[in-house]
Amino acid sequence: MTFFKKPKKKYEIPAHLSMAEKKEIRRIIDNVSRDDGIPRTAQQSIPFDRMFKDGICRIGSDYYTKTIRFSDINYQLALQEDKTEIFEEWCSFLNFFDSSVHFELSFMNMATDAESFEKSIAIPHKGDGFDQVRDEYSTMLLRQMEAGNNGLTKTKFITFGIYADSMRSAKPRLIHIETDILNNFKRLGVYAWPLDGKDRLELMHKQFHMGDDEKFRFDWKYLAGSGLSVKDFIAPASFSFPNGRMFTMGSTYGCMSFLSIDASDISDRMLADVLNMESSMIVTMHIHSVDQNEAIKTVKHTITELDRSKIEEQKKAVRSGYDMDIIPSDLATFGKDAKDLLKELQSQNERMFLLTFLVMNTGRTKQELENNVFQAKSIAQKHNCNLVTLDFQQEQGLMSSLPLANNLIEIERGMTTSSTAIFVPFTTQELFQAGNESLYYGLNALSNNLIMVDRKQLKNPNGLILGTPGSGKSFAAKREIANAFLVTDDDVIISDPESEYSPLVERFGGQVIKISPTSTQYINPMDINMDYSDDDNPIALKADFILSLCELIVGGKEGLQPVEKTVIDRCIHQIYQRYFEHPDPEKMPLLEDLYYELLKQDEPEARHVATALEIYVSGSLNVFNHRTNVDITNRLVCYDIKDLGKQLKKIGMLVVQDQVWGRVTQNRSAGRSTRYYMDEMHRARRSVTE
Numbered sequence: 001m002t003f004f005k006k007p008k009k010k011y012e013i014p015a016h017l018s019m020a021e022k023k024e025i026r027r028i029i030d031n032v033s034r035d036d037g038i039p040r041t042a043q044q045s046i047p048f049d050r051m052f053k054d055g056i057c058r059i060g061s062d063y064y065t066k067t068i069r070f071s072d073i074n075y076q077l078a079l080q081e082d083k084t085e086i087f088e089e090w091c092s093f094l095n096f097f098d099s100s101v102h103f104e105l106s107f108m109n110m111a112t113d114a115e116s117f118e119k120s121i122a123i124p125h126k127g128d129g130f131d132q133v134r135d136e137y138s139t140m141l142l143r144q145m146e147a148g149n150n151g152l153t154k155t156k157f158i159t160f161g162i163y164a165d166s167m168r169s170a171k172p173r174l175i176h177i178e179t180d181i182l183n184n185f186k187r188l189g190v191y192a193w194p195l196d197g198k199d200r201l202e203l204m205h206k207q208f209h210m211g212d213d214e215k216f217r218f219d220w221k222y223l224a225g226s227g228l229s230v231k232d233f234i235a236p237a238s239f240s241f242p243n244g245r246m247f248t249m250g251s252t253y254g255c256m257s258f259l260s261i262d263a264s265d266i267s268d269r270m271l272a273d274v275l276n277m278e279s280s281m282i283v284t285m286h287i288h289s290v291d292q293n294e295a296i297k298t299v300k301h302t303i304t305e306l307d308r309s310k311i312e313e314q315k316k317a318v319r320s321g322y323d324m325d326i327i328p329s330d331l332a333t334f335g336k337d338a339k340d341l342l343k344e345l346q347s348q349n350e351r352m353f354l355l356t357f358l359v360m361n362t363g364r365t366k367q368e369l370e371n372n373v374f375q376a377k378s379i380a381q382k383h384n385c386n387l388v389t390l391d392f393q394q395e396q397g398l399m400s401s402l403p404l405a406n407n408l409i410e411i412e413r414g415m416t417t418s419s420t421a422i423f424v425p426f427t428t429q430e431l432f433q434a435g436n437e438s439l440y441y442g443l444n445a446l447s448n449n450l451i452m453v454d455r456k457q458l459k460n461p462n463g464l465i466l467g468t469p470g471s472g473k474s475f476a477a478k479r480e481i482a483n484a485f486l487v488t489d490d491d492v493i494i495s496d497p498e499s500e501y502s503p504l505v506e507r508f509g510g511q512v513i514k515i516s517p518t519s520t521q522y523i524n525p526m527d528i529n530m531d532y533s534d535d536d537n538p539i540a541l542k543a544d545f546i547l548s549l550c551e552l553i554v555g556g557k558e559g560l561q562p563v564e565k566t567v568i569d570r571c572i573h574q575i576y577q578r579y580f581e582h583p584d585p586e587k588m589p590l591l592e593d594l595y596y597e598l599l600k601q602d603e604p605e606a607r608h609v610a611t612a613l614e615i616y617v618s619g620s621l622n623v624f625n626h627r628t629n630v631d632i633t634n635r636l637v638c639y640d641i642k643d644l645g646k647q648l649k650k651i652g653m654l655v656v657q658d659q660v661w662g663r664v665t666q667n668r669s670a671g672r673s674t675r676y677y678m679d680e681m682h683r684a685r686r687s688v689t690e
Contacts, residue, residue, distance in 0.1 A: 042239050043231040046204075047399050047406055051230050053220060055196040056167070056174060057404060064170035065161035065405045066178055067200050070185055070192035072156065075426035076272060076446055086188065087268070091421045093184045095351055099291040101177060103160040104405040105425055107275055107283040110206055112153045113213075118142055120434060121452070123486055130508065134486050141440055145450055154275065154447060156425055157195075157203070161405035190426075197230075204402055205234040210280050210362055211252030244392035246369065252362050253369040256390045256397030257376070259357035261413050263384035270383045271423045274359065277379070279372045284400065286356040286407040287420060292345070295352035299342045306335045344416055353420045354412040359387060360401045433457060439483045442476075456673065477677055478504050485636060490673040492636045493660055497680045499642040510636025515623070515652055516643035522626035525549060525655040526589040528576065531669040532662055539580075543572045545658050546594070552650050554612045567606040571597040591625045592617045621648060624655060632659060 039045040050058045057065050075086055097103055121141045123134040160177055164170035178194055185192040195203065198218065205216040218233040236250040246255045274283055290298075313327045344350040361376055363369030373389075380387040390397040396408035428446040431453050432438075438452040455461040465473045478501065481492055485508055492510075494501050502512045513521050526546075532538035550568055551559045560568070575589045575597055595617045598610035617625050631637075639659075644652040660676055667674045 042235040042237070043229065045239055045395065045399065046231050046235060047402070047408070048404055051197045051201060052167070053197045054171075055194055055200055056171060057197075057200060058167070059161070059404060059406050062163050062165060063161055063406070064164055064167065064174060065159055066174050067157055067159040067195045067203070067403050068178065068181055068185075068192050069155065069157050069195055069199075070190050072429050072447075073189050073426050074429045075424055076269075076428055083268075086426065087421060087424065089188050090424060090426075091417050093188065094287070094289075094353070094417050094421055095349070096180060096184055097160075097287070097289045099289050099294075101160055101162055102286070102288050102405050102407070103158060104403065104407070105285040105287065106157040106159065106401070106403045107271075107425065108155050108157070108203075108207070109152045109275060109277070109279070109281050110155075110210060111280050112145065115213075117145060121145075121440075121450075124436070130486060133482075137483065137486060141450065144440075144443065152278065152280065154449070157403050159403045159405040200403065201230055201234050207282065207402065208234055208236040208249060210249070211364060212250055239395070239398075241394050244394065245389050246366075247394045247398060249398070252364065253366055254360055254362045254394075254398065255369055255373050256394050256401070257359045257361070257373065257387045258390055258397070258409065258411050259359065259380060260386040260388050261355075261357070261415075262386060266383055266385070266419075266422050268422050268424045270379075270385070271425065272427045273379050273382070274376060275427070277372065277375060279368075279375075280362045281372070281376075282360040282401050284356075284358040284360070285423060286358070286400065286405070286409075288354045288407075288412075290352040290354060290414075292351060296342065296345050298352075299338060299345060303335070303338045303342065306331065306338060310335065341416065350416045350418060353415050353417065355415050355420055356400075356407055356409055356412050357423075358390075358397055358401055358409065360398065437488045439480060439487060441480070474498075474500060474679060477679065481675075481677060482508070484675055488673070490675050491663065491667055492675045492677070493663060494636075494638040495656060495660075495676075495678040496638050496640050497642060499640050501638050501679070502640060505636055505638040508636050509634075510638060511631045511634035512638045512640055513630050513632070514640040514643070515656070517621060517623055517645055517648065519623065519643075521630050522623065522628060523630065523632065523655065523659055524588060524590065524626065524628045525624050525658060526575075526591060526593070527628060527659070527662060528579075528588075529662060529666055531666045539573060539576045542576065543569050545654075546572055549651065549654060550609060550613070552654065553616060554609060560609075561605060563603060563605045564609050567598065567601050567603050568594075568609060571601065571606075586627075588627055590627065616651075623648065624651065632663065637663075 048057050048059045049061075052058075055066055059065065073086070075083060078086065118138070122138045125131040125134060158181065160174075160181070162170060162173055162177070164173070182192055182194075198220070201218060202216045205214075205218075216233070218230070222228065222233075223230070238248075238250065240248040242248070246253060248254070271283070309331055310327055313331065314325075317326060345352060359376055361369060361372040363372055373387075377387040390409065393409060400406065400408045428444060430444065430447065430449055431441070431451045432449060433452055433454050435454050435457075437456070438454045441451040441453055443449065444451055455463065465476050467473045481494065481501075482504065484490060485492055494505065496502070505512050513523060515521070515523070528538055528542050530538060532541060547560065547565060547568055550564075554560055554564070571594055575593050579587060579589055591613065595610050595613045598606045598613070601607075615621050639656045641649075641652055641656065664674045664676070
């Protein structure tokens with residue numbers, strides 16, 4: 001049986017056809033257009049009646065539904081106590097639904113729209129000579145997406161529905177239920193948001209066009225005066241149900257199956273294992289809560305029937321002359337299970353649910369479909385369950401997989417709250433932030449989706465790259481530096497203790513500053529600018545840095561004495577006061593200015609400090625007694641400190657940190673971001689603090 005897409009507008013019959021051909025075409029059009037409850041078109045097969053702009057959908061005359069999309073959280077990688085807490089919260093979430101609310105969980109693994117995805121990750125050109133590198137980086141991201149999760153986008157939805165006399169009476173209750181669901185998700189730490197009418201139509205369009213590249217082009221204004229319905233914009237070219245075991249939807253082959261839950265104990269990994277299949281598929285769970293009193297009444301009735309059967313077996317045993325305690329094992333087992341279930345319903349905060357678990361596998365060919373169905377059945381068997389094809393119910397199963405909370409399959413499994421909750425819908429939280437400054441950080445270990453993050457939007461933008469030697473820590477840092485340089489306008493500063501970042505910096509036209517006793521590139525530790533401090537007194541903060549520098553130079557267990565600190569502070573203020581009277585970069589103070597100013601002081605402590613400074617002013621370690629002669633304002637700056645000798649290591653690290661601070665404060669004042677990368681941070685920190 002095949003249903004074709006109904007013509008969108010009145011069909012004009014070509015004039016050159018014969019009268020018989022025209023008559024036949026008119027008969028076909030009239031037959032396709034007739035709507036008597038038996039679907040003859042793809043549109044008539046879609047089981048909803050009306051979609052409203054606010055996202056409410058009416059099915060039949062009195063059933064109304066809404067859909068909420070929700071994100072993932074870290075469950076599979078969580079500690080056991082955290083898993084238990086999430087599981088208990090999910091049980092409470094399920095218990096929220098009473099018997100008047102039908103709800104459906106939908107998990108959709110669909111092929112990513114390569115064009116839109118490429119557009120979202122493409123790095124825009126800036127005309128700075130590096131656009132070719134940007135294109136190469138964008139191509140790498142696209143390859144990673146395709147290789148990582150086979151080009152699949154995984155989304156999760158919950159759809160809920162109620163019966164009501166009219167839209168007016170249904171809407172307030174749906175809004176109330178929606179608010180409660182969003183609050184329950186919030187307690188779980190799950191981000192969720194409702195879908196409007198257009199979003200829901202687009203979602204069904206994606207499901208009906210899983211095997212083609214047809215775009216969803218729809219606007220509510222298209223409906224007025226056109227005679228079209230929303231179904232005309234989402235229906236595929238055709239539905240075909242040639243036999244009872246598969247169907248075609250456009251050019252895509254599909255098969256609907258239901259999960260027969262036969263195991264007495266199911267792992268919380270089962271749903272995750274099914275969803276980890278690398279093929280386009282949809283998993284649907286229709287869940288309906290049974291009224292608590294009715295559930296208890298039903299279980300009690302079952303226990304009564306089992307007891308009656310037990311008595312009959314005992315009577316038969318007495319008549320046959322053997323022990324009356326010998327009864328069929330199934331009868332004993334069922335009786336015990338029924339009593340345990342009654343106890344759970346009455347005293348353990350458990351409710352009874354009716355669950356229909358559907359799986360829709362797809363393939364581009366029949367063989368691919370058969371392979372995907374076989375793989376899904378293997379996963380079910382691994383968990384002691386069976387995935388059974390819906391023979392001669394493929395159409396009903398397909399329409400039941402739509403996010404409409406409309407179950408057309410009458411195969412239900414009664415389960416308690418905890419048994420239903422074992423199908424935990426969470427695996428791992430995705431980190432994919434859309435935005436112009438999101439950077440690539442790799443693939444999610446569980447879902448294989450890209451990790452794209454703008455760290456400036458996180459609560460804590462700082463980060464550490466940890467790993468064993470040779471595991472690629474430096475390469476990861478270089479990749480992020482290149483990505484940040486190409487994507488953002490941030491300044492990038494690198495502290496390089498192993499001289500391994502110079503080629504990258506030079507490739508991007510940055511400034512490599514090689515600091516060593518024999519280098520001809522200099523940075524002046526006495527450099528200062530008006531934005532050096534967050535307050536209005538930059539000299540005070542600079543004085544604190546120079547005191548730390550002198551403390552390293554003078555050394556000793558106790559460091560600088562109070563009198564020494566006093567004379568140093570006095571000299572610093574005198575030096576910078578003269579500079580700020582005539583602020584000229586050519587007159588920026590040097591260490592020798594502090595040295596000579598100390599010699600002018602009367603205190604003997606001043607001469608002691610000056611003598612300690614002498615080797616760094618006029619001696620063999622005078623590398624820091626020069627004015628800065630490199631471009632420290634370059635957008636990309638690398639401080640190469642590999643050849644700093646043992647005597648200069650601590651001082652050199654302190655001077656570099658001061659230069660970085662000066663750049664950061666200057667950028668902060670100008671509203672510009674700075675990224676600072678410190679390689680081998682443990683060494684750098686030890687050198688400064690020892």
